[in-house]
Amino acid sequence: MQNNLENDNKSRRKFLDKGLKIGVLAAAGSVALAKVFGYRLDEGAEETVELMSTDGTLMQVLSSQIESVPEKKIDYNPREGFPNRKFVMVVDLAKCRNAKKCQSSCNKNHYITGDNAWIKIYKMQDNEKSAPYWQPTLCQHCDEPPCVKVCPVDATFKRRDGIVLIDNNRCIGCRFCMAACPYSVRIFNWSDPWQGEKAESIPYSPDYSGVPAQKGTVDKCDFCPHMIDKGEMPHCVSACPNDVFSFGDLYEDTVTNGSGQSFQLSKLLKDRAGYRLMENLGTAPSVYYLPPSNRVIDFEEGLDNYTEFKSVEKSEGI
């Protein structure tokens, strides 16, 4: 188990390294661009760095060649996001057995004290004859986000890296975004969400949603930019015991699951007939689903865990 975890960590680094490498390649081309990625390079100062070009060729570059890059994190703006990234997620419905580890991990790490989780595992059945399945549903981080469209004060916004976030310092609590969202992923802080000393003492940033949460404003899944920034996977991805979730970058065409296995996104979606929720609405989500065919685990196993009227463990005691 411990071993597995270490492996997980390594492979996660690998996945993120890749992104870094493409970044470095760009850096070699233009000093201006290099500045943007500079902060990621400080660790590997004296070594050679393996780079991959866009056509997949690997090459070794002396790290001294890219030393001129400033070390500070200069250009990161929570409203703009990580440059040259486009985050996507793939949810493999064939593997989900409603273990709810994604939900409890998300709840704990975002200090959720309300009755509604940001990630929910729906018991779905499209019609009487077709098989039921479990559908983990989080913010779809749409490319045409209806919530952003209707926000009157630019409190919820879409970043260049595909993430939709909320600025809780600006939200006026009109809840129009909640009415507009067809996926029901937005939750409202109806009362003062006292989350404990620790959460309350963390300085607020839209990058780390709900920490601390504010009364009278909207929260939702943030795709965990605070984890991406640390080079780690979103909480739900790493918490899932069944590798239901894969997270990655559309530009790299790669997604990686919680065990560290990477897949070519386009191939995965083709092979498994991936789809997105309510494609007909034109919201263009960043979350893809793989149909629940050839199930790995029986649907029925999840029923023990199914609580129709209750969300899972909250973040009490943190």
Add this chain to the structure above:
Amino acid sequence: MSTDFDQLVYDLAPRKFSWKGNLWVAILVVIILVGSYSYVQQVRQGLVITDMRDYALWGVYISNFVFFVAISLVGSLITAILRLSGIKWSTPLTRIAEIIAVAAIIMAGVTIIIDMGRPDRMLNLFMHGRLQSPIIWDVIVITTYLVISVLLLYYPLLPDFSILKRHAPESARVRKWYSGLSLNWVGNSEQRRIYSRSIKALSILIIPVAFAIHTVTAWLFETTYRPGWDSTNFGPYFIAGAFVAGAGAVVAVMYVLRKTYRLENYITDFHFNKMGKTLVLLCLIYLYFNINEYLIPTYKSTEEEAVHLQSLFTGQYATLFWTAIIGGLVLPVIILLFPQGRKPLPLFLVSIAVVVGAWWKRYIIVVPTLSHPFLPIQGVPESWRHYSPTWMEWSITFATLAAALLIITLLVRFLPIIPIHETSEERGLVDAAQTK
């Protein structure tokens, strides 16, 4: 020396309240105070004091808001549309309509602030407003409408203020106010020219703005994907419904005022008859839009619409739905088709039914849709599936309604409810004091 003109001023000048009037004001103030207590609790504890939750994310506040916007449209109907069509009988009703419009649009603004989770950040709407949000459109058109409505109330009052500053049975202080507000109106030809031109310009201007406020209010719902709101019919449907609600409100208020101030010579059975006919026409138009709104989705019965419509026709909201449609729309049409039904008292009762029905109709438009989202409601407490307003929510809602009535009452206390100047001109009466 008592002339006809003096009699007219005596009849129409605002008067101090009797004990009944004072009691009425006291009752309204008490209701507002109770609501204010609840609102203070809401600000302190958050919207958790309501029964709204993540699914029923809008409730009685929003439906009440839509109701107020709807009522306010009557100002444009009576003062602008009827005036511009050259209809003379509506003269005694213009001020009542405009007073209702101003009170309603003010309370619409207040109500939307009450619904906000962070009213302290209201200025963000101006500092960070984004034009692509229908809420910003609403902010723009509602403030515009408020300004035009106030002007349309105020301009026709200028000559009346001038008359009142000379004749009003009020204290010197109040008369001084009238004097100031009359802006030195003496009624010379230049003033009259500006006066009639500005009123005409405002009357024309207010029509598109009135249509805009309610169309935009409809768009607040229509711009979402939700079944029950996802309808291209919503704009005209809301406007048609607004005229029904507003005309009902005017009838109710004019009945009460006529009775209280003994205005039988000014607001006659003829006016009730005319308003009754107008109301029938408006109800029929609204009925037509209702048929469009409900029949066609029923015919198609897509999965989501079917669930929603079932809850309206035979499910949880059936009683409310059919009461609002039949009691607030179909029966009024039938009753008002008979001349007996257009007599003051029956028409008054019908108008109350129409206004109450209109209020619940907004509730039916706002609330049921939210309990049928695209994805199933799971993983939340059972109580989140249903919405029934808490007493605090009701007390705040009643306070806003009481506040609207209080604004109307106070305006009635200090403004002539029936335009004195216009009536005197129509009757060919001259102010002796002025011609001297």
